[in-house]
Amino acid sequence: MILSIDTSADETAVAITEGRNIVSNALYSQILLHKQWGGIVPSLAKRAHQERIDLVVEEACEKLLSHKKIKKNKTALEAAMKTVDAVAVTYGPGLAVALEVGIDKAKELAKKYKKPLIGVNHLEGHIYSCFAQNRSGNPKTKIEFPYLALIVSGGHTELVYLKDHLTYEILGETLDDAAGEALDKAAKLLGFGYPGGPVIERLASSVKNKDSHGLPRPMKKSDNLDFSFSGLKTALYYLLQKMEKKEINKQVKHLASSFQEAVFESLLIKTEKAIKKTGVKRLLVGGGVVANKHLRNYMRALVKKYDGEVLFPPYQYLSGDNAAMIGIVAHYKFEKKQFVKKPETLDRVPRLRLE
């Protein structure tokens, strides 16, 4: 069993996994939601990982104990660490000061309880989230390499080739904004709050995802597999400049839908190019934006065309940032004994790349 920590951006996340089964998963925002605040998450500083990491570790351990019907000693942590074999942590990419909190905690636990330490790339986590299973081992997905992985989140947009477990080759990535970020910013331009991805999805589906404005498909003609979304954002900005406020309000659903279509089609065009280039027809699609059902449908249609298959994170909470996905990667690293040799030297790498 592995205890994993991810503090790469907003979420303070801790999980305990066994193989690729998620035994226990805790997020600070959910603890708040369930316990103290009766459904309302207060607008506390979002990145105060230091103040809440212990609370989330304890929560993850309590969940494990109640599942395994183990009695707790003084703390749930003490009892839980008796069944844990290793500690894993995200060391990049992400916000430096946030990563540090998770890394320090992981080092502390590894040292105190004499467990090996495993360093994981946050992006590996998003890829491996597609292999996740619940406590009972469902869904029973078969893993068959090679894969093409597409990571689409608020901070990342990347196409990766996986020859086998833990071997990555970046085929393409965004040159500026991530896809999720582009959707957020479009929502902002249309007058909605942050994060705006879910709002855009709702507006778009209410007009059946029609594309009535024909915004440009960035990088469509470029031969490589890189993405760019900042020009698309600017195109929307100028489209809105030319419209009267009344007209924008009337058209807002169509504008949202057209923007989303432009983003998704760019993702599709490059993914299809990657399928043709590599001949790999099995896809893994991870990251916050895969929560979007319309995008899932697009991806399913794409692999159908090539008689391939696509895996998404099987549960909603696995598309956003979480630590369970880090634990799944760590399981494969554990099997290969890929431990951090000198745990005290593990340092955060804010712009860590997949290799």
Next chain:
Amino acid sequence: MKRLSTRSSSKKEILTKTIETLKSGGLVIFPSDTVYGLLVDAANQKAVEKLIEFKSRPKGKAISVFVDWSLLDKTVSVDKNMLQRVKDLFPGPFTIILPSKDAVNKLLESEDRNLGVRIPDFQLINDLVAEFKKPITATSANLSGRSPHHSVKALLNSLSGKKKALIDLIVDAGTLPRRKPSTVVDMTKPKIKILRKGDMELKNKSVHVSNSEKETKKIAQDLLKQILSKKDSKPKALIIKGTLGAGKTVFVKGIGEHLGITNIISPTYVIEYEYKVNKFGLKSLIHFDLYTISDPEEFKYLGIEKYLRSSNLLCFEWGERAGEVLPLLQDKSRIVMITAEHVDEKSRKFTIEL
């Protein structure tokens, strides 16, 4: 003499009382972006005479006025070529001399009937002018030939009882930051002249237009070269303001490329990305994006202080939201302000203040 304090009175109360006093021809001591100022209704002869008496200022010496963009046209004549230069400087710590249109009392004009106008970067004054809807005098609250004051206490200590009796209202905002009076710029002739130097130097504000990403990067790189050429032990902070799609990230990418970093992407999601440099005496480039900062509390968790080392270059996107950390940056780093604006779909304008 009535007194209000910005600490204990609401903004509404301050504006209402000040406007009441101005309308009845009164003299108000009021804070500004530079030093404490003397405010009277610029069109009211009696009020202007009272002001001149207070300052013991020889008649015929011009006194400038606060305006807003809608009053500017009615107060002075600005020809088309000059308008851009005016827009480059306003709002800011500048007084611009232009031909008067006689909308204010003649006692405020110079002998050749020119008038100094100001649009400060100071919300309280701008709100006041907007509500008063007429120009208001903008001279510093000191006697002619003496130095200006940054606190009401220091001002009152320098005044005789007779002078004090001329004051109708004081709006006290405590001790203002030590800034020099405004820089006075003469724009009455095609060749622009600086008549008095304040804190902000005109020659250090420059405007660049870019027609492509490549040109934007070039502008950024030229700026970087200029900054690096100066021997200065303070860390450098580029604060970039501008709306969505105005070219902020491209600007930082340009900076990065000159330093050998080719994988800069928007840090919006995580707020800050850090890059190792090892070139030109720099160790790190730290790329901030304050877009998702919704609560000033969050700055506490970003640990900006520890990045303020001489070998670091800090770039901030969405500098508009840097308010909370600006005093820290002003104190511990060399700041460059950059404003990015849309011109049209392809072109962007960058205003750089060194």
